[in-house]
Amino acid sequence: MDYIPLLNDIENQNIAPLYLLYGTEAYFITNIIEKITANTLAEEERDFNHSVYDMREVPVETALEEGETLPFFGAGRVVVLKNCYFLTGSKEKEKVDHNLSYLEEYIDNPPQETVMIFTAPYEKLDERKKIVKKLKKQGVFLQASSFDEKNMDEWIDRFCQTRDVSITSGAKEKMMQLAGKDMLMLSSEMDKLNLYAGEQRQITEEMVEELVPRNLEDNVFELVDHVVHGRAEHAFRIYYDLMKQNEEPIKILTLLARQFRMILHVSQLKKTGYSRQKMASRLKVHPYAVKVAEEQSRTYTEPKLKEVLQRLAEADERIKTGKMDKYLQLELSIAGLAA
Known part of the structure; x- marks a missing residue:
């Protein structure tokens, strides 16, 4: 699924029990995790029902056991598995033994009260692996790669719409040029421009020239x-x-x-x-x-x-x-x- 349709689904409370987020554009992965968490757990529930495990340090079964545990003082639970290198073809020396058979069983029958998010900040997964095929089939997946011009244009429009601010075509073009290479920077600079727009509620090319740094x-x-x-x-x-x-x-x-x-x-x-x-x-x-x-x-x-x-x-x-x-x-x- 593409980033923006996935974002719309999450904000419309269409949240799945399994997500696979992979690719090299870290902003998209981080943002989707934040949106899932915000739409699944109330602020006061997060200390008890939000967990993050690094697969380079912790066996996958530890995270799965957490996912099978009923939520504490809440209706849902979010479990994030970082750096799922076992989904790639990487030959790096494994420091942790992962019970992938247990993971397959979990994917076949995930608890509906838990949102399990697998992240793999790598360019490619090993599509030949059974576990990758199963996870893609049973869950919702996002390949987090750089936006093309059309998607970036849609992202800026969506940003402005949700904040009730307009942007001129010249300002949008200039933003793509100066910050489009880095989504984290683009998001940060758009936040700054939104604040600067003040009561006039319009971002102009002059504002971009004045405020957005250049290298x-x-x-x-x-x-x-x-x-x-x-x-x-x-x-x-x-x-x-x-x-x-x-x-x-x-x-x-x-x-x-x-x-x-x-x-x-x-x-x-x-x-x-x-x-x-x-x-x-x-x-x-x-x-x-x-x-x-x-x-x-x-x-x-x-x-x-x-x-x-x-x-x-x-x-x-x-x-x-x-x-x-x-x-x-x-x-x-x-x-x-x-x-």
Whole structure:
């Protein structure tokens, strides 16, 4: 099940006795656990009826016995099993013996008053394992992977709707660019913007520009976008801001080359029929970065992109061999690319 439909089910009190949450996007796993707990247990019940077990340290049967115990002073119980590495193909040395036969029996007949949540913060499970097949069939499962553009757009809309605040299209686009690579950061920054919106109840692009922090890669990402579209003045404004922050020109030049290399790769992969999600997985970048690179690739032919990369490599060589001052060379490179 996808994250947002699962969230809707939980908030509508459609809560199952078994959940399997796996993948590398920790925010989704943590958030789903919090939502299940909030919709299953009252605040005063959590000390007695909420348990967390780390499968690297505790045998699975200990958690299952807890799940089979009637709730104490309440109608429900939540048991979380962290780091269920036995669901993967990992060959790591096991420090704990797990009774997986007992686990299979539990999955076949789970107590309805207990919500048992299995978490596996790994990219893949071993789909060949009987226990994985059984857990997926009997329970509700979520693969917690990075959002694509559509899902991120829906998440931001849902966030705003639940807090009675609107967001402009420009602000949403900028949020995806600056914080979309990290859902924990996106959630935190949206909370901050929601508070800042105050009585006007609208998040604008200006607010995002003012409040959301940028790292070096974000600034270079935007610098490249200005260069691609020939906006030299805007590109140099970012460059001078980076110089005030004492950023190293060679590092900026390297990031410029990396961004143009990604534009080239996206252009090539698109021709072979790759989707944005597949390109993101192949290039190990966020889907939003692929979307922007795809749009930027329309400005260049492949030979032109290869020429740009060659020019940047030559600029790097001139700096490292002392033939050109690093600051002057970076300025000349930006000017030449934006021309």
